Each structure stands twice: as C-alpha cells, then as structure tokens.
Amino acid sequence: MKFLYSSAALLLVTAAQALCPYAERALQDPSFLKRHLEKQESSQDEAANEKRQSGPGGIPFTTFDKNQLIDVTGDHAWKAPGPNDLRGPCPGLNALANHGYFPRSGVVPLTVGATATNQVYGLAINFGLPLSVYATLVDGDVVGDTWSIGGKQPQTVTSPILGAGDGLSGSHNKYESDASPGRGDYYLFNGDVSSLRVKKFKALYDLQKNKPVPNYNLDVLIQHRKYTFDDSKNTNPYFFFEPFAGVAVANAAHTFIPALFSNHSTQYPNGLLDKQTLKSFFAITEAADGTLSYKPGYERIPNNWYRRPLGAVNEYTPASFAQDLVKIAAVVPEAVSVGGNTGKVNSFTGVDLGDITGGAYHTTDLRNPTKFVCYFYQITLALVPDFLRSEALGSALGSALNLLHSKIDPFVDPKCAKIANYNDTFASKFPGGAIGQP
Numbered sequence: 413m414k415f416l417y418s419s420a421a422l423l424l425v426t427a428a429q430a431l432c433p434y435a436e437r438a439l440q441d442p443s444f445l446k447r448h449l450e451k452q453e454s455s456q457d458e459a460a461n462e463k464r465q466s467g468p469g470g471i472p473f474t475t476f477d478k479n480q481l482i483d484v485t486g487d488h489a490w491k492a493p494g495p496n497d498l499r500g501p502c503p504g505l506n507a508l509a510n511h512g513y514f515p516r517s518g519v520v521p522l523t524v525g526a527t528a529t530n531q532v533y534g535l536a537i538n539f540g541l542p543l544s545v546y547a548t549l550v551d552g553d554v555v556g557d558t559w560s561i562g563g564k565q566p567q568t569v570t571s572p573i574l575g576a577g578d579g580l581s582g583s584h585n586k587y588e589s590d591a592s593p594g595r596g597d598y599y600l601f602n603g604d605v606s607s608l609r610v611k612k613f614k615a616l617y618d619l620q621k622n623k624p625v626p627n628y629n630l631d632v633l634i635q636h637r638k639y640t641f642d643d644s645k646n647t648n649p650y651f652f653f654e655p656f657a658g659v660a661v662a663n664a665a666h667t668f669i670p671a672l673f674s675n676h677s678t679q680y681p682n683g684l685l686d687k688q689t690l691k692s693f694f695a696i697t698e699a700a701d702g703t704l705s706y707k708p709g710y711e712r713i714p715n716n717w718y719r720r721p722l723g724a725v726n727e728y729t730p731a732s733f734a735q736d737l738v739k740i741a742a743v744v745p746e747a748v749s750v751g752g753n754t755g756k757v758n759s760f761t762g763v764d765l766g767d768i769t770g771g772a773y774h775t776t777d778l779r780n781p782t783k784f785v786c787y788f789y790q791i792t793l794a795l796v797p798d799f800l801r802s803e804a805l806g807s808a809l810g811s812a813l814n815l816l817h818s819k820i821d822p823f824v825d826p827k828c829a830k831i832a833n834y835n836d837t838f839a840s841k842f843p844g845g846a847i848g849q850p
C-alpha cells in the first residue's frame with residue numbers, strides 16, 4: 413500500500429514536471445509557486461489588455477505616435493475653477509475647462525464642444541457634435557449657441573427672454589440620468605447630480621484591487637455597470653431610465669471611461685487605464701491609508717497622458733458605442749431598456765420602446781448596432797423638438813429647429829426609420845419620470 417502511494421506521488425511529480433518546467437521547485441517551495449503564478453497572471457493581464465482595448469469593431473489600434481500627447485502646459489496648464497466658473501456631472505468636460513481646452517468659465521460654444529472633445533480625447537465628431545447640439549438646444553442658450561457644463565449659465569444680451577438654459581447640472585431626465593457611474597441619483601441626493609459619490613467611485617476602484625496590472629477596461633466597466641444599475645434599482649424608489657439620458661447617455665458615461673480616459677503608449681498602443689489616471693480624471697486623491705477623497709471641480713488630465721489615435725478607424729463613434737452596448741446588454745439587459753421603479757425599490761418595469769417611438773424602434777433594436785446608431789440620431793431629432801416646444805421660445809423656436817436639422821441630418825443614414833410620433837406619456841407612469849424631479 414505504502415509502495416502504491418509513493419509510486420503515485422512519483423508519477424504526479426513527473427507528470428507535473430513534464431507540464432511545467434518549474435514544477436519541481438514549486439513543489440518544494442510554495443512561495444516560489446505563488447510568485448510564479450502572480451507573474452503568469454500579470455502577463456495574461458497584459459495580453460488581455462492588449463486584446464480588449466481597441467478601436468471600433470474590436471480592431472486593435474496599430475499605431476502609437478508621440479503626437480497623441482495632450483499638452484497640459486502654458487495655456488493648457490491645469491487651474492482650479494474660480495468662484496464663478498461652472499463645473500458639473502461630466503468629468504471629461506470639467507477637465508477640458510480646467511485645462512483651457514474649453515472656456516474656463518464652463519460656458520461652451522457649440523462647435524468647441526465637438527472640436528475639443530475630438531482633439532483632446534478622440535471622440536468622433538459624429539458623436540461629439542450631436543452631444544453638443546443636444547446640450548445647446550435642451551439645456552443651453554439656443555440663440556447664442558452656447559451651453560453650460562455645470563449649472564445655469566449667465567444671461568447675455570443674446571439669450572432668449574426666458575433665460576439661457578439650466579446647464580448639464582439642471583438637466584435631470586433630459587441629459588443627466590440616474591444610475592451614473594459615479595454621480596448619485598437625483599432623488600437620493602436632493603437634486604445634487606453633479607457631485608461624485610465616493611462610495612460609487614470606490615466600488616469601481618476596488619474592482620482592480622491587488623491586480624498586478626490594474627486596468628479599468630470595458631469588461632471592468634461592465635461589471636461596474638451592473639453595480640450602478642442594481643444600486644439605483646435597489647435604493648431609489650424613483651429610479652427612472654429615459655430613452656436618451658438613460659439608455660444612451662448613462663451607458664455611454666460608463667463606456668467613455670475606458671474608451672476615452674485610457675493612456676496610450678508604445679507598450680500599450682490600445683490603451684491602459686491605471687489607478688492614477690482614473691483618480692486624476694475623477695478629482696480623487698488617496699491617502700496613505702487608502703482613504704479616497706474627492707475635491708469637486710479638480711478633474712485633471714495627467715502629465716504624460718496620450719489620447720487614442722485620431723482618424724476614422726480609431727476615434728470613438730456612435731458605432732463603437734453601439735458595439736460596447738451589446739456587451740453591456742449581455743450582462744445587464746435592463747440597462748439597455750427604458751423604464752423605472754414604480755415608487756418602491758426593486759420594482760423596475762420596462763416599457764416597450766415601440767410604444768414610445770410609434771413603432772419605429774423596439775427595445776431589442778437597441779442591441780443591434782446598426783439600428784442603435786439610427787436610434788441614437790433619430791431619438792435626438794424626436795426629443796429635442798419635444799423639449800423645445802415645452803419652453804415657449806417664441807420666434808427662437810424656428811431657428812432652433814433649423815439648427816438641429818442642419819447639424820444632425822448629415823450624419824443620418826436615409827435608410828434609418830424616422831420617429832414620426834414620439835409619445836412621451838409613458839414617463840407619467842413612473843413617479844421619477846418628470847423632468848428635473850422628484
């Protein structure tokens with residue numbers, strides 16, 4: 413019997429040695445095994461990082477060039493916002509204003525909204541321009557063609573009589589949404605949707621705890637998406653997820669983190685988002701004991717930060733986002749649907765998109781990249797007039813609608829289904845469905 417055991421042990425050692433050249437030493441020295449496995453995990457992580465961070469359609473970037481470096485000196489040196497400067501719920505935009513790529517006031521001309529996000533982050537113009545047009549028309553100054561990245565912008569001589577817009581911070585359920593990556597829900601934080609909630613940030617931050625090569629890539633952000641969606645569902649009786657602010661913006665706010673904050677290098681041409689870079693963009697500092705602190709308005713582009721490469725195949729387009737959304741839907745299907753809680757926590761009820769769009773789009777279409785891209789533009793064309801008409805703009809309404817069509821129509825594939833009858837009554841079935849409340 414004893415002979416049998418020792419023969420079996422010998423066989424095991426020989427087999428292990430054949431499989432792995434380090435096996436004999438590992439069997440004698442467990443700490444060697446641990447070090448060896450950690451090294452392996454690290455090189456697997458690096459290989460995975462190379463694979464996962466890539467351009468549209470999962471095609472890896474082939475080039476890295478030092479001209480991807482973003483200047484953070486001279487006119488673009490970081491400065492804290494002054495007392496009258498506006499900052500809000502979007503860390504990417506706050507950082508642009510803090511570095512003078514946007515006016516430091518936080519009031520942004522429509523075209524600068526698109527060009528600066530393209531040049532500094534590699535967000536494609538066919539994505540940034542619609543976002544900037546939408547901001548101008550639903551939260552901005554529709555006559556002066558500017559919008560605020562934070563609260564209400566100052567009235568100017570060109571502003572409409574009823575005032576310039578409320579800015580991104582005042583755009584709940586129009587632009588800003590519940591279930592954001594780091595900001596709190598409107599109802600849970602008495603309308604403060606601009607401040608980062610450190611608990612939420614920490615949930616994301618800790619997803620790469622003890623990783624040999626921390627990287628907040630899309631897979632990690634999808635895990636975080638599950639957490640943020642469930643968190644709103646389980647804690648906010650008024651949780652509401654709108655056809656544009658929720659399905660498009662709040663999900664994009666998750667995918668933008670790996671797609672646009674990652675740092676690129678010769679070693680990582682496809683980008684790597686490490687802890688330091690993540691904290692810098694989110695205005696977070698970490699004490700020696702690991703405590704995280706947030707300083708509102710202190711979002712910063714790190715030194716030696718290289719954006720993704722520019723050019724049609726590299727920039728982040730609505731089509732790139734549509735592909736990322738399919739991956740989100742595979743893990744968090746509800747996050748790719750319109751709906752909300754019905755006054756109690758954990759009562760999320762979806763609405764068929766067909767009822768909202770007069771049958772032009774259905775909920776399942778949101779998981780079809782070609783149809784989602786159509787939806788992205790068509791929902792903008794349907795929603796903006798809906799919001800504009802509720803604002804009694806008088807004679808400014810016609811020019812606002814002209815602006816909408818002149819900027820968005822060129823991006824729209826004529827084969828896309830149009831939303832001729834947008835029906836916003838679904839929102840009244842949800843206690844959290846009203847604009848700017850509860």
Ligand code: HEM
Pocket residue numbers: 501502503504505525526529533535540543544547580587588589590591592593594595608661662665666668669672673
């Ligand atoms: C004109 C372009 C843009 C507009 C109008 C815009 C607007 C917004 C809005 C309204 C939100 C709040 C979303 C929500 O409530 O869930 C948001 C969040 C966010 N945006 Fe932007 N954004 C733009 C470009 C960018 C860019 C270029 C980046 C990255 C480089 C970015 C990164 C983010 C992130 C990470 C969040 C989530 C913040 C959090 O929850 O803590 N955005 N943005």
